[in-house]
Amino acid sequence: MTPIIKLFSLFSVYLLISWVSHSPKNTDEDFLNCLQDYNSVYDPDNIYTRQTTNFTTILDSSIRNLRPQSQYSTLTPKFIITPSNEYEIQAVIYCSKKVGIIMKVRSGGHDYEGLSYISRLPFVIVDLRNYRSITFDTQEKTAWVEAGATLGELYYAISKQSDTLAFVAGSCPTVGVGGHFSGGGYSMMSRNFGLSVDHIIDAKIIDVNGRILDRKAMGEDLFWAIRGGGGASFGVITAWKINLLSVPEKVTVFNVTRTQEENATELVQLWQSIGNTIDQKLLIRLFIESISSTSTPGNRTISVTFTSMYIGGVEELLEIMQKSFPELGLVKEDCTEMEWIESILYFAYIDPKEESTNILLNRTPLNPITFSKNKSDYVTRPISKEGLEGIWKILHEENPQKAQLQLSPYGGKMAEISESETAFPHRKGMLFMIHHGIEWNQEEDSQKHINWIRNLYSYMSAHVSKSPRRAYMNYRDLDLGTNNIVGSTSYKQASKWALRYFNNNFNRLLHVKAKIDPTNFFRNEQSIPSLWKK
Structure with missing residues (x-):
């Protein structure tokens, strides 16, 4: 194809997409016929229908979080498109608009609420598995x-x-x-x-x-x-x-676990005061869960794992820890120097001594896929000892090692960047972020576990950020509120969830959306809406 013909072809595609009618036909045949109009640029092998032999295999291959039917619609897509080039994506946008079908985009499939692969209305998935260069x-x-x-x-x-x-x-x-x-x-x-x-x-x-x-x-x-x-x-x-x-040739990592009998509660209290102020080359993350124990009343105790990466050598790390957090009792034997790429394996619970870095090319999760429910919070003031003990009590109400809190420190470079620099707003003043998570295996247990994490989230309201109570968008949570998928969504309705994710940046996001996508074609239960009223 000559450059002139190719340019004319692209321009024609753009005009067709711009002028397309919005009348909803919403039939499988209409959609396929529409794509066939683009035979010059579309590879039919990239189109999967429900009749395609490996349709379910392609659909399931990128599902990372199972959704209980009792809580969410599990409608499967009418089509899965795995485009090889931008022209094919243009065609899907055009045809989805023409027949009135929702279009969802999936890259890794880790969306906690499954919004990239489920919907309450007929939809098509654009799976970017071929877009990996x-x-x-x-x-x-x-x-x-x-x-x-x-x-x-x-x-x-x-x-x-x-x-x-x-x-x-x-x-x-x-x-x-x-x-x-x-x-x-x-x-x-x-x-x-x-x-x-x-x-x-x-x-x-x-x-x-x-x-x-x-x-x-x-x-x-x-x-x-x-x-x-x-x-x-x-x-x-x-x-x-x-x-x-x-980064330096070597970084230093450690995993140190302490239980309640080893002063875990007091160590968490201390960490809250130093986690966001310690040397910014050092990040200490906490993983907290209730575990079985033979030495405590009730046979349960709290386990806190202090997981760390220091961008430098072990001797420097030990000096910093001795000065800022000696109570943890870190010793050289707890620490390992390794290359940065080896630390990627380490934090993914892969032993870099046992596995080659080639394992990073494996797109299939190493752990079994389970049902889960996840939430997030930001903390601006340290949680008291009494508050922490209340959390421990709720953790003990769940099955051992099925629920976990991850506490991720902020400060350092993150606090130096203004809230308005990017759409991500959680910057200055944040001590740490909490990821609340629960996993289970049986569909019939779903409501019990979901009720448990909602109860924990309710308890946490007294100990976390307020007005708004903030949340991390990458830990998406539909409990915070949803848009209308059909019809317009008001400012009041969307702000219930959006202010938590975006705080003062929400209004600017609304104006960008109104300009770039005024008809609200790109939408889901928690997308920036086009139609809103104060």
């Missing part, structure tokens, strides 16, 4: 990462370029880059480097009219919005350009 400019220390790549694939690719380059993002290797980056991207190095969104310098997005936009073309308002405001509200993000970060 990663290209580097080693002189500039930058990389373009396609949105369907996993964090593990990104980390592995970086490690093949250099031993002293890294990126700041999550600990779970099978999380997709697309959703993780657009929601913020917390890391074991965030106190030193900030979040993923703080190191994104460009992006490519396909908007509701099929336009392929980079940072210059989309403008600074939209570029601001997709860094922490969620990409699914504004279009299909196909790639991110990131700045790579310099």
Whole structure:
């Protein structure tokens, strides 16, 4: 295809998408016929219908969090599209609009509420599994990462370029880059480097009219919005350009566990005061759960694991710990120096001595997929000893090792960046974030476990941020409120959940949405709405 013909073809696609009628036909045949109109650019092997032999295999392959039928609709998609190029994504947008079917985009499939693969209305999934290329400019220390790549694939690719380059993002290797980056991207190095969104310098997005936009073309308002405001509200993000970060040849890690009998409660109290103020190259994260015990009344105790990464050597770490947190009793034997890429395995509970970094290319989670319910909170003042003991009591009400709290410290670089710099607002004044989680295996147990975590969340209201009570978008929670999928959503309705995720940035996100997607084509139960009234 000559450049002139190709340019005319792209321009024609753009005009068709821009002028499409919105009359909802909503039939399988209409949608397939529409895609067939794009035979010159569409690969039929990338279209999966419910009649396709491996339809269920493709659908299930990216589901990471099972949703109980008693709580959520489990309608399966009418189609799964696995596009190989941007023209195919343009075609899906056009045809979804034409027949009146909802379009969802999936990269890694880790959305806690499953919004990328379930819906109460007929829908199509655009699965970005084929959008996984990663290209580097080693002189500039930058990389373009396609949105369907996993964090593990990104980390592995970086490690093949250099031993002293890294990126700041999550600990779970099978999380997709697309959703993780657009929601913020917390890391074991965030106190030193900030979040993923703080190191994104460009992006490519396909908007509701099929336009392929980079940072210059989309403008600074939209570029601001997709860094922490969620990409699914504004279009299909196909790639991110990131700045790579310099790290030493060796970092130091440790996992130290203490129980209540070993003063765990007092150690958590102390950690609350130092976790966000200690040397910013050091991040100490807590994992708290109720476990069985033969030495305590009731045969239960609280276990607190202090999980840490220091961007430097062990001797420096021990000096810092002795000065700032000697009560933990950390000794050299607790610590291990390793390369940054090995720490990625370590925090994913993979022994770097036993496994090659090639395991990061595995897109299938190592642990069994379970039912789960998750929530999040931000803490601005230390929780009292009495408050912590109340939490322990509630943890003991659940099955041992089925529920867990993760306490992730803030401060450092995160506190130096203003709330309005990106759409991600949780910056200065945050001591730590809490991830509340519960997992179970049997569908029939769902309501019991969901009731338990809601009870814990209710108890926590006295101990966490207020007006609004904040939440992390990447730990999505539909209990906070939802939009109307059919018809408009008012400002009052959306603000119930959106102010928790975005605080003062919500109004700016509304204005960006109204400009980029005025008909609210890109929508889900917690997307930025187009139609709203104060």
